[in-house]
Amino acid sequence: MNTVTINPLVCLVGKLSLHSVLSLEDRVSLLQLPYSSRIFEAGSFLLRDGDVRDDCGLLVSGIACRHKLNADGQRQIVAMHIPGEIVDLQQLYVDIADSNVQTLTSCEVAKISHSALRQLIAERPSIGHTLVVSALVELSLAREWVLNIGRRDARTRISHFLCEFAFRLGRHESESVEAYELPMTQEQLGDALGLTAVHINRMLKRLVEDGLIERSKRGITIPNWKSLVREAGFNSRYLHLVPDLGV
Amino acid sequence: MNTVTINPLVCLVGKLSLHSVLSLEDRVSLLQLPYSSRIFEAGSFLLRDGDVRDDCGLLVSGIACRHKLNADGQRQIVAMHIPGEIVDLQQLYVDIADSNVQTLTSCEVAKISHSALRQLIAERPSIGHTLVVSALVELSLAREWVLNIGRRDARTRISHFLCEFAFRLGRHESESVEAYELPMTQEQLGDALGLTAVHINRMLKRLVEDGLIERSKRGITIPNWKSLVREAGFNSRYLHLVPDLGV
């Protein structure tokens, strides 16, 4: 697997750089963190509600989602996780997990012990600062998620979700025909957006009919970025990206 | 106003203590922070989407809410703020605000400059740690809020909101008849829960009929805490309170 060995931590550095300016020394120190990497197959739990952890899981490749359960057992996906994100950063500060994280695709995860990370943060406070920023960006995303579910109808809601996901994956070069893989069943999309799979199906169909998206298996293509953004009322500011890239 | 002068910062210490264990030295240092206190009347903005700040606002008394706007101008309340909370802590780490904070009642707010707070955090890292914990608790609340709006029907959703608010205000001694003031119009409750004021009205009426709550003007009484908790499927774990108080 790791024959050409690229250090998986580069994806962490890349992700953190989206929200903060990292010094060269910080980057170097981050890349020297000890880790052990492992592959999880689709559907594995990376974190369970109630877990207590002594290491952090960095998502190196693949997509995972964070979800919570109702008293009735209904599921609500509350966040998506993409490569470069530390999936259980909260457990570095707060003891007990309050949600589940489950892989949607096969995922490579690098484990970093809390003690190593704590030591690094103590030595280089700017890295601690950067990690806090990434947590605050997650907070901002969660609040936008509330707005999305609370105050947008199904069609706009799905459009907004697709925009956000495309944007976070970096597939948002304006005007161009952008495609990405959306590794979610319609059931999962429903759980993310507070809708039923059936209704997701109908709305996706309508979005295709109206030329806002194209579909092939699990792939989504956005033929005209601007029109989907308009449909969704999407404004990327809440993502707190450091470089101002259009929109 | 401040003739008997109680330091408003004690409420900050109290709030932080709910989630973390603070040393005596930390408490003392916190209380020595320089601040300037001011009263805002109901409806004032404490923070606006897009603001950049060089000081933090500590809510000393009163209730505020955080909200975001749709592209259509529809409002969604994404969080409630109660005394002891720093309403714009994010701006200490992230430059630009992504939501509005508006007072619901007359509020006393103590301003603390970023530089003073940064200096304190540098001197006493455990205080920085505690502030991060409080931000992560807010993240946990936001995720539960998503679950509440996405996967609970109106009746349960309102019940859950009332439970959470009561619990955060500390009015949750089990079994007893607990009352608190809920300083929100039905319109605002609707904005918080992704419902219309009309439907809030009908559901509140039903909750009263079913003996789960009692109402008087803006006051809410919970005659039987346990039955409302059952109705809401409420589990306080996501609030991450340090002392384990029932439920």
Next chain:
DNA sequence: CGGAATGTTGAACCGTTTCAAACGGAGTGG
């Protein structure tokens, strides 16, 4: 190849919204 999971479609249903009208209380000015 066969079975399970996912996607698709229609019809009936229901929770919530919308619209509209009336009510009540608090505050203001004459």
Next chain:
DNA sequence: CCACTCCGTTTGAAACGGTTCAACATTCCG
């Protein structure tokens, strides 16, 4: 003190968006 207005609450009837259920088609995967 009354009349007036403003704001929030209350109520009803009709409409709508999304759900539910059920059947069938398709894809995935061992």
